[in-house]
Amino acid sequence: MEVVSSLIQATPVLRDLSPVAQAASLAVIIPVLIVILNIVAQLVLPQRTAAPPVVFHYVPIIGSAISYGMDPYKFFFDNREKYGDVFTFKLLGRNITVALGPKGSNLVFNGRLQQVSAEEAYTHLTTPVFGKEVVYDVPNAVLMEQKKLVKTGLSVDNFRVYVGQITDEVNNFNSTDPAFAPFQKNVPKATGTVDIFKAMCEITILTASRTLQGKEVRDALDKTFADLYHDLDMGFNPINFVIPNLPLPSNFRRDRAQKKMSNFYQEIIQKRRQGKTDADESEHDMIASLMQQTYKNGRPLRDVEIAHIMIALLMAGQHTSSATLSWGMLRLASRPEIIEELYAEQVKVFGDSDGTLRPLDYDTQKVSLPLMDCVVRETLRMHPPIHSIMRKVLSDIPVPPTLAAPGTVNTEKSADSTYVIPAGHYVMAAPGVSQMDTKVWRDADKFDPKRWFDKDNVANTSEDKDEDVDYGWGAIKSGGNSPYLPFGAGRHRCIGEQFAYLQLGTILSYFVRRYSWTLETTFPGPDYTSMIVLPQQPANIVLTERK
Numbered sequence: 374m375e376v377v378s379s380l381i382q383a384t385p386v387l388r389d390l391s392p393v394a395q396a397a398s399l400a401v402i403i404p405v406l407i408v409i410l411n412i413v414a415q416l417v418l419p420q421r422t423a424a425p426p427v428v429f430h431y432v433p434i435i436g437s438a439i440s441y442g443m444d445p446y447k448f449f450f451d452n453r454e455k456y457g458d459v460f461t462f463k464l465l466g467r468n469i470t471v472a473l474g475p476k477g478s479n480l481v482f483n484g485r486l487q488q489v490s491a492e493e494a495y496t497h498l499t500t501p502v503f504g505k506e507v508v509y510d511v512p513n514a515v516l517m518e519q520k521k522l523v524k525t526g527l528s529v530d531n532f533r534v535y536v537g538q539i540t541d542e543v544n545n546f547n548s549t550d551p552a553f554a555p556f557q558k559n560v561p562k563a564t565g566t567v568d569i570f571k572a573m574c575e576i577t578i579l580t581a582s583r584t585l586q587g588k589e590v591r592d593a594l595d596k597t598f599a600d601l602y603h604d605l606d607m608g609f610n611p612i613n614f615v616i617p618n619l620p621l622p623s624n625f626r627r628d629r630a631q632k633k634m635s636n637f638y639q640e641i642i643q644k645r646r647q648g649k650t651d652a653d654e655s656e657h658d659m660i661a662s663l664m665q666q667t668y669k670n671g672r673p674l675r676d677v678e679i680a681h682i683m684i685a686l687l688m689a690g691q692h693t694s695s696a697t698l699s700w701g702m703l704r705l706a707s708r709p710e711i712i713e714e715l716y717a718e719q720v721k722v723f724g725d726s727d728g729t730l731r732p733l734d735y736d737t738q739k740v741s742l743p744l745m746d747c748v749v750r751e752t753l754r755m756h757p758p759i760h761s762i763m764r765k766v767l768s769d770i771p772v773p774p775t776l777a778a779p780g781t782v783n784t785e786k787s788a789d790s791t792y793v794i795p796a797g798h799y800v801m802a803a804p805g806v807s808q809m810d811t812k813v814w815r816d817a818d819k820f821d822p823k824r825w826f827d828k829d830n831v832a833n834t835s836e837d838k839d840e841d842v843d844y845g846w847g848a849i850k851s852g853g854n855s856p857y858l859p860f861g862a863g864r865h866r867c868i869g870e871q872f873a874y875l876q877l878g879t880i881l882s883y884f885v886r887r888y889s890w891t892l893e894t895t896f897p898g899p900d901y902t903s904m905i906v907l908p909q910q911p912a913n914i915v916l917t918e919r920k
């Protein structure tokens with residue numbers, strides 16, 4: 374207060390004003406002063422020589438939150454031009470160091486446990502949603518074990534059963550949901566407009582619950598579960614990443630929903646333990662698998678752990694798969710000739726002599742639908758659902774010279790490093806940048822699934838050269854050289870990839886078999902307001918039934 378009154382006394386124009394006018398003037402002057410001082414500090418004060426360059430910003434604390442939040446990819450590409458592959462930006466008081474390109478992804482994904490932590494970056498956001506004792510609420514070694522237990526449940530035997538279940542759910546949805554009413558009247562070659570994003574959100578949760586989540590969850594979807602899911606999902610708000618535990622009504626609803634959902638799953642498990650569920654109906658779901666498994670030390674999973682792992686899987690798969698499905702349907706709508714080629718592929722592989730198509734099956738689908746595989750790959754290249762992946766920096770990370778901008782080698786530190794990313798920063802990978810990089814891909818912004826057949830176009834995306842690593846849940850490629858990493862890399866790499874391919878392939882195949890389609894108007898742009906890149910509304914397509 375003393376500073377403020379001295380400022381008023383020292384400024385003749387302010388001194389002569391009424392107290393109200395003084396307060397109003399100060400409300401304008403002080404923020405302007407802060408902005409000016411912040412600009413001067415960035416232009417005049419020497420930067421720590423070893424630290425990565427900081428993106429210029431006008432307002433302290435807020436930093437680049439607005440430009441990053443409105444269009445993260447534009448923000449990444451623009452700043453890569455100015456500062457190179459490694460730069461820091463301020464995001465609501467945090468220092469975020471972006472590391473782009475395959476080497477940048479490698480730095481973040483394959484950073485050592487002593488250097489980077491996913492738990493510290495994500496737990497405030499995820500633990501209130503998933504619940505305690507799982508994923509980022511446990512030490513990394515326990516998460517690695519939990520991933521192994523889940524991977525065991527994602528078995529080929531189970532996948533074989535899931536294909537029929539998924540087809541059944543999609544068919545049921547098409548036959549009953551009001552959005553598909555034009556196709557429920559037995560009119561030949563019926564046509565109708567569908568909000569494809571809305572439809573794909575519903576189809577994703579129906580198919581995931583019928584398969585992985587199990588019969589009880591699927592049955593409850595038609596009742597209270599959908600509301601609980603919605604309240605829990607609203608807890609996945611980016612603000613909770615930046616400022617944890619805000620007393621927001623959405624957070625109170627999230628906490629109530631988490632408790633109820635946790636109890637709901639634990640009751641399912643108890644009933645199953647008491648033999649009150651038909652074992653045949655549930656033997657292929659993830660709850661059944663987790664109930665049979667033990668940690669390395671022989672301890673079985675507790676009910677609460679199983680419940681919270683199931684919630685985590687529900688959340689991990691829902692938006693990623695529904696966004697990919699929607700983008701896939703929209704991209705195909707913009708290239709209807711590819712839909713016809715996909716149909717021809719179905720006829721070639723599953724067609725009978727009488728013109729009917731045999732049901733899909735996992736083994737055939739996996740190896741004999743190369744174009745479908747390329748469509749999913751290409752959709753994930755252009756529309757990876759997660760645009761930014763973070764870790765908290767626990768100890769200083771030297772950035773290798775090959776990663777920083779030319780001419781920035783920091784001779785003061787060591788010949789082996791350029792910048793040093795200080796402990797306390799967050800590091801951010803954005804594989805979507807190299808997935809759309811014109812230096813890596815021919816016609817990078819063209820949806821061209823067949824590029825994946827062309828070895829010259831995608832040879833440098835192969836992970837073949839990368840070493841094999843095993844973090845305790847199965848050997849994977851390190852991904853250290855690949856510009857194509859929609860499922861991440863390293864110890865936190867996705868374990869849902871095979872399930873996602875199965876789910877996406879089966880649902881897209883259903884649509885290809887039954888309809889052709891086009892865009893209703895223009896191709897929708899991306900919406901970055903949630904944590905996942907979604908198509909902007911309206912995202913409508915016009916479906917026409919083949920028969």
Ligand code: HEM
Nearest residue numbers: 686689690693694697762859860861865866867868869873
């Ligand atoms: C198209 C669909 C999907 C995409 C693009 C995707 C993408 C990703 C990415 C990029 C990561 C790494 C996150 C990080 O490094 O911080 C990840 C991790 C993970 N995903 Fe997926 N995912 C998909 C579907 C699924 C599904 C269906 C499941 C569950 C069945 C799942 C379960 C997980 C799990 C458990 C992790 C590990 C988290 C960790 O170790 O920290 N994902 N996913």
